[in-house]
Amino acid sequence: MLKVKQEKINYTDVSKIASDYTDKMNKEYNWMAKGYDAFMTIFPLWKKWIKMVIPHIHGEKILEVSFGSGYLMTQYASDKYEIYGIDYNEKMLEITTIKMKKINIKAQLFQGNVEKLPFPDNTFDTVINTMAFTGYPSGEKAMSELKRVLKKDGCLLLVDFDYPNNRSRFGYMMVRLWEKFGDIIKDINSLLIKHNSDYKDVSVGGFGSVHLFIAHKK
Numbered sequence: 473m474l475k476v477k478q479e480k481i482n483y484t485d486v487s488k489i490a491s492d493y494t495d496k497m498n499k500e501y502n503w504m505a506k507g508y509d510a511f512m513t514i515f516p517l518w519k520k521w522i523k524m525v526i527p528h529i530h531g532e533k534i535l536e537v538s539f540g541s542g543y544l545m546t547q548y549a550s551d552k553y554e555i556y557g558i559d560y561n562e563k564m565l566e567i568t569t570i571k572m573k574k575i576n577i578k579a580q581l582f583q584g585n586v587e588k589l590p591f592p593d594n595t596f597d598t599v600i601n602t603m604a605f606t607g608y609p610s611g612e613k614a615m616s617e618l619k620r621v622l623k624k625d626g627c628l629l630l631v632d633f634d635y636p637n638n639r640s641r642f643g644y645m646m647v648r649l650w651e652k653f654g655d656i657i658k659d660i661n662s663l664l665i666k667h668n669s670d671y672k673d674v675s676v677g678g679f680g681s682v683h684l685f686i687a688h689k690k
């Protein structure tokens with residue numbers, strides 16, 4: 473296998489990220505929202521990657537942060553769960569609200585920022601976050617909020633791009649491409665260790681660049 477050298481694995485320099493990053497990204501999501509499902513249909517691997525969280529959902533009280541157009545939520549939706557969701561983008565919120573009504577599943581959906589989740593500490597059994605973490609300005613702030621709202625022993629299920637553990641050149645190129653699109657590549661392993669989690673890092677695709685992190689709050 474073609475491998476990249478360890479010294480080429482560099483995370484985005486967060487000090488270069490503008491303070492209005494979230495609002496700039498939000499403008500892009502405003503025009504992407506309507507076409508988001510079409511994108512997933514053209515690129516079915518995306519659906520496959522994010523659905524990898526489903527077998528790991530546990531407990532009753534579930535929060536999905538940055539649910540986008542709600543595709544994943546419709547896939548795990550069930551009356552056995554009490555579902556909450558939050559997304560920064562109003563249009564994504566509207567689309568997902570309509571979808572959940574159509575399938576007749578109750579979900580409490582809110583507009584809000586991952587950096588300030590409107591929930592008390594230790595609330596959820598499972599927190600889901602897919603393909604959104606690299607779109608947040610601060611991995612540190614986002615991780616600390618995702619962990620805060622989880623109950624003890626609760627499970628954070630996070631899917632996103634990060635450098636491949638096996639340093640595959642193709643996986644590395646996919647991560648760099650993602651960064652070129654404006655996302656911020658974060659050292660998710662270090663963040664999970666810093667935030668005191670027991671976790672597994674499973675490669676789910678993209679030549680090792682798409683990871684599923686299954687993390688338990690100690």
Ligand SMILES: C[S@@+](CC[C@H](N)C(=O)[O-])C[C@H]1O[C@@H](n2cnc3c(N)ncnc32)[C@H](O)[C@@H]1O
Pocket residue numbers: 494497498501522537538539540541544558559560561564584585586587601602603604607608
């Ligand atoms: C690439 S989409 C991912 C959507 C979906 N989770 C998926 O896997 O396809 C990123 C989502 O994150 C949301 N988002 C971006 N910044 C956010 C923030 N600071 N707080 C909450 N949601 C945010 C966007 O509105 C968008 O819906």
